Amino acid sequence: MVNKQGQTRLSRYYEHVELHKRTLLEAEVIKNCLSRSKYQCSFIEYKDFKLVYRQYAALFIVVGINETENEMAVYELIHNFVEVLDKYFSRVSELDIMFNLDRVHIILDEMVLNGCIVETNRSRILAPLLVLDKMAET
Amino acid sequence: MRGLAVFISDIRNCKSKEAEIKRINKELANIRSKFKGDKALDGYSKKKYVCKLLFIFLLGHDIDFGHMEAVNLLSSNRYTEKQIGYLFISVLVNSNSELIRLINNAIKNDLASRNPIFMGLALHCIANVGSREMAEAFAGEIPKILVAGDTMDSVKQSAALCLLRLYRTSPDLVPMGDWTSRVVHLLNDQHLGVVTAATSLITTLAQKNPEEFKTSVSLAVSRLSRIVTSASTDLQDYTYYFVPAPWLSVKLLRLLQCYPPPDPAVRGRLTECLETILNKAQEPPKSKKVQHSNAKNAVLFEAISLIIHHDSEPNLLVRACNQLGQFLQHRETNLRYLALESMCTLASSEFSHEAVKTHIETVINALKTERDVSVRQRAVDLLYAMCDRSNAQQIVAEMLNYLETADYSIREEIVLKVAILAEKYAVDYTWDDVQGYAAKTVFEALQAPACHENLVKVGGYILGEFGNLIAGDPRSSPLIQFNLLHSKFHLCSVPTRALLLSTYIKFVNLFPEIKTTIQDVLRSDSQLKNADVELQQRAVEYLRLSTIASTDILATVLEEMPPFPERESSILAKLKKKKGPSTVTDLEEIKKERSSDMNGSAEPTPVNASNVSTPSPSADLLGLGAVPLTNSAPAPSSSGSLLVDVFSDSSSVAAPLAPGSEDNFASSSDLASSEVVSEEPADAVHDADELIHKFICKNNGVLFENQLLQIGLKSEFRQNLGRMFIFYGNKTSTQFLNFTPTTKPVDPIVDGGAQVQQVVNIECISDFMDAPILNIQFRYGGTLQNLSVKLPITLNKFFQPTEMSSQDFFQRWKQLSSPKQEVQNIFKAKHPMDTEITKAKIIGFGSALLEEVDPNPANFVGAGIIHTKTIQIGCLLRLEPNLQAQMYRLTLRTSKEAVSQRLCELLSEQF
16 A cells, blocks of 8 residues: 555565565555556556556555456455455544554455455454454453 | 554654654664563553554564564463564564574464464464475464364464465475365355355465366356355345455356366356356446446456366357457446457457457557557557458558557567568568568668668678679669678677678679679788687688689588578567566467467467566567677677577577676676775766767667676667667676666666666757766665766767758858858877778768769768757768878868867767
8 A cells, every 4th residue: 555655554465575675666566556547457567467556545555466366356356455444444544544554454464365365254354353452442 | 552643643744764764763762672671561562662663664664673572472362462463473574584483383372272363363474474484383284274173264264375375385395185175175165255265275276286176176166156146135245246256256267267178067057157147247237336347347357267268168259259349448448458358368269269350440449549558558469369361461550550659668569579470471472572572671771871780680691692682783783782781890799790791701602793802801901810709710711712612612502591490480489588488388388279270370379468568668679689788709609590590599699798608707706895896986977988989970889888787778869859778787696776877767676697778768959069977876785886977979869861962062061161160170090091981980970971072082071960959950071081191181061160069079089
């Protein structure tokens, strides 16, 4: 998740990438996305993989996939993820993501593990987090 | 968490990178002291600090502490603490960490805890970190958890993907066993989340062990059937905008693509499923929301992939093609893109090839009107895939049309495709026509004042073989052909010169009348005593051969080259290489499958669309980019292959950048300690004028070279515009990091031995003196390298030659006679005063060389126009050699003093 200023708000790697390479990679990826107009498709061929991206206000969510994935399914998975965030944070904003990095990580881990979809059902995705919140309250 | 909020706000308010780093370092010191402090931190504080560290890590800063604290959190009994510990580890710890043993210990305890939440956390951690040590510790345990009857659904989901990870990391540690059949039955699980996770696992396992998992086919089909026929509300939370379980459907369809079409019974059921999916896509939408149609289309595209993969149901294939055809004009760019991509694979099926062809006009239209280059690229791919004998002419014509305006990123690919299609379908030509045509065309192209070295190569080869076919025309008589080629000789690199020498000896056979001229050339010191051993040897051998051999022997030895052996087209190989290795196998396989094709070899080789990628900016145009970099290195075995096929990747072409292939690379291993590292940046600029002089009369070559880096150039200019390809070659075996030329960004990492290319567009706004400077920074073995080189962009590059008669010339010469318009320089010759070389240099300089204009035939005169954005400046020049005194007098007359001055300076350096 990167905003329009190119600041990464969340990154998750399912293959090991050196830290210094991550910053460069992220910068290049967002540059690719920002340079596109609304007339262009949401899929960008980038190096050996494809970027699928979706923009929500000033925030881009970009997923790098290889040829084993279905572009449209990933494109819609992004939306499902955003809807889950929206449900949990009730009207999610970039600030929610920044201030609750751990929460966002938990949500993502419930949906995608090791690069594969685990769960798409919203209430089941949020269940562990709600338990956690309840415990934190007590 | 107020502290976290304050910290994040602070970071956001930082005005500069320095301020940000300062603030981060302060925070890191603070957290470090808290972790090291005596006071035990409460759960809340730990969580706060870990969140801060995650945020700092996200900003690109390495976190080198806190790992132990995180590991300690793992053994906490509180969910919140344990959770934050696992989060820290799965985000921040890489698989080589020394802490893995401790982490493994904690995981083992949590797996044994029978607490589903703790088990879930532990499994997530394995799935995300997935090191070899973890595989060793848990590969036996995970399958048991996965198939145990009493395991909770959520734990099963995590366990499935965890096992997938371990199988990918260490397949040897995950042997197939009793559990495999039980895993397959997870496809029947009533919980769709479990089925989703299991399908990913099974798909990967089935690819490697198809036999063990073949029962998954019928299970997947019945599962899919239940999903697609369910009412849109049946699956409750797994229904996404009225589409039942779209992601699971996609996964099941993907799994089925691991296998050939199933047995008839299952096959009927599957066909029904696929028909239902196709039908549903045609139904009026159940929701106006785009999510609804996106999810539906995701399933549709996957179903079509499977139909194409099976390639056995003509009805389905044609239906798929028609439905994709509707998308070609859809207002959603995403759909147009995906439809073109899918159709590309459909074109390779004999059942749907004709159906795809009916969309040709739409696709051609897409090529012309699409605003998105990636969509246009897909359109090019599709045209290529649908091309056959019936439409080759139209498609090639459209591609050539498009080429003129195509984006640079895809031009090369288009050229290659056109070449392949032409090679394949141009059956009407008789060979003699083609050979004569080729000779004539290349002869004409060689007339251009400055031609690319590759053209000289191609020209040398073709004229050497078939020059006789055009020799009857007095305009291309043997001597003219020879002189034309030889006028380029001195400006060419060694491999090209070697090739030209072979052309000359071929001429001796083709044209006995110019034998003595050629022998004179071969006999000259510059050939017989050439410092390059390959050139010298050729000169000696060819001279001797031409002297002692009888006409018959010559005719036998120098016979026309036999037709190239039947083998894979080198152009095709080039295209495949661009597409990456994965496609190569695809093409190969498809080719094999198609070998029994109805049309013989007429079928176009399909390109698997899903693997097609835009060439990265570093991709070398035609792979010939390395040619100008070829320095005076000997090219031992190269000459033969260059003769045979100029497009092939002969080793010599690539050799200069292969580490260790040359003596000057020998020292690359101890570079780190050599003085190159501390090279003063100023030095490079200082010497640069000499470098620039090298490029005044030519456009290609090595601009700069030290022990680390070689910079090569290829450039072309037209009127006031230019384009320069800059090739950065890493001569070492180590990566360059943060590689940043000031021109524009390139891939910041340049691997050892690799070459990065960039294209720079140039515009001449007005006349100028100074060449632009290229600054390059990169990190090599920890040291920052700084380099500045002048780019050889000089005023004369914007010359357009002008032909004129003697009368016109002197009339204009007189008109430009005011002292401010004329600049003259008398100087000593720095090089041998060779007429042919001088001519070539004047042409290379950019002006026209006007023959028979000056009353004194020893003099050279030239004329041309310098194009700038604002004005055009007519230029006349005259060079008068004085052989006795070894001096030249150069006179430049233009309408602008500064231009006369600059051109005179530049050209004077050349002689």
